[in-house]
Amino acid sequence: MNSYPLLVVTAVTAEAEAVRAGLDPGDVVVEAVGVGPAAAAAATARLLAGRAFRAVVSAGIAGGFPGRAAVGGLVIATRSIAADLGAESPDGFLPIEELGFGTSVLDADPQLVKALQTALPTAITGDVLTLATVTGTAATADRLAARFPLAAAEAMEGYGVASAAAGAGVPFAELRAVSNPIGPRDRAAWRLGDAFAALRAAAPALPTLP
Numbered sequence: 704m705n706s707y708p709l710l711v712v713t714a715v716t717a718e719a720e721a722v723r724a725g726l727d728p729g730d731v732v733v734e735a736v737g738v739g740p741a742a743a744a745a746a747t748a749r750l751l752a753g754r755a756f757r758a759v760v761s762a763g764i765a766g767g768f769p770g771r772a773a774v775g776g777l778v779i780a781t782r783s784i785a786a787d788l789g790a791e792s793p794d795g796f797l798p799i800e801e802l803g804f805g806t807s808v809l810d811a812d813p814q815l816v817k818a819l820q821t822a823l824p825t826a827i828t829g830d831v832l833t834l835a836t837v838t839g840t841a842a843t844a845d846r847l848a849a850r851f852p853l854a855a856a857e858a859m860e861g862y863g864v865a866s867a868a869a870g871a872g873v874p875f876a877e878l879r880a881v882s883n884p885i886g887p888r889d890r891a892a893w894r895l896g897d898a899f900a901a902l903r904a905a906a907p908a909l910p911t912l913p
């Protein structure tokens with residue numbers, strides 16, 4: 704492990720506070736960087752340009768694919784995938800790879816994934832989708848589940864944070880606590896308290912990351 708601090712970025716302050724509540728002061732730098740991939744990428748790039756960090760973790764709450772990730776549970780990303788980066792066509796969605804403009808898939812650092820798995824043995828591991836629009840219908844949920852058979856969760860920042868990390872040459876990981884099932888929008892049913900409690904309980908694993 705190098706001596707630089709770990710950077711943990713969340714979307715909103717409530718997520719950052721849940722992570723900080725599980726840490727000793729000074730263990731890790733935790734910053735809220737905004738909602739969505741663009742805000743997350745821009746703010747993370749700025750943070751990485753201003754100070755040396757040994758790694759960056761995108762952390763926060765997420766939707767879980769029913770039958771793959773339970774509400775209140777944790778998901779460690781193997782890959783962060785920009786699921787809506789591409790083009791629609793009459794024959795279905797065309798990812799950016801098929802348009803010839805780069806990649807929609809960014810791998811998490813294998814050493815960070817392994818360290819998170821060791822420290823958080825009850826967490827599940829899978830792909831985490833990044834979307835600019837929260838899924839709110841059964842049809843979209845089913846379509847995403849079929850397109851991404853290894854996806855356990857969706858959130859709005861991971862791919863943006865991963866892009867900034869790749870640009871800075873810093874290892875990246877994503878850790879999510881599931882607040883709601885992915886499907887028909889029912890904001891009142893989001894279990895924010897359970898997800899924040901899971902984030903807080905997971906936080907002591909963060910300073911152990913290489």
Ligand SMILES: O=C(O)c1cccc(C(=O)CC[C@H]2O[C@@H](n3cnc4c(=O)[nH]cnc43)[C@H](O)[C@@H]2O)c1
Pocket residue numbers: 714715717718737738739763764765766767834836837838857858859860882883884885895
């Ligand atoms: O309403 C509140 O009190 C509140 C407190 C803290 C956070 C929120 C958010 O809405 C956070 C937005 C954040 O959550 C991720 N997220 C959660 N569920 C999903 C989902 O089903 N699909 C996509 N993203 C989800 C996302 O990363 C947002 O940045 C509210």
